Amino acid sequence: MKFTYNQDEAFETDFEFGKLTVSGNEEKGFRPFQLMVSSIAVCSASVLRKVLTKQRMVVHDIQVEADVTRDPARANRLSAIKLHYVIQGDGLTEEKVEKAVQLAAKNCPMAQTVSDTIAITETFELH
Structure with missing residues (x-):
């Protein structure tokens, strides 16, 4: 690039x-931080959607909200990102989606790239 x-x-x-x-x-x-957060959020949601689909769950819609914490004492760096997924589909259960979220978190390259420096937490709700 x-x-x-x-x-x-x-x-x-x-x-x-x-x-x-x-x-x-x-x-x-x-802004650079918008692109970084967008990359992590969208990568995570995309991997989650793929995992859900591979596990034969039908996803009609998935949205991800990113709540960002920055550390002003350290050049305003990103210190935490809370991702919250809102998922709509068929055959979705809390247990299956929880396992899929955990699996997706391990397989998102953007999140894994920053996992040692940014605390990433993930929650979800089903609709």
């Missing part, structure tokens, strides 16, 4: 899907 400063308080790069603009100023682009 190559990022180029665009003279407007942002860096840009082009991907197959399109242009990505990153800036510390949220009026100029996506």
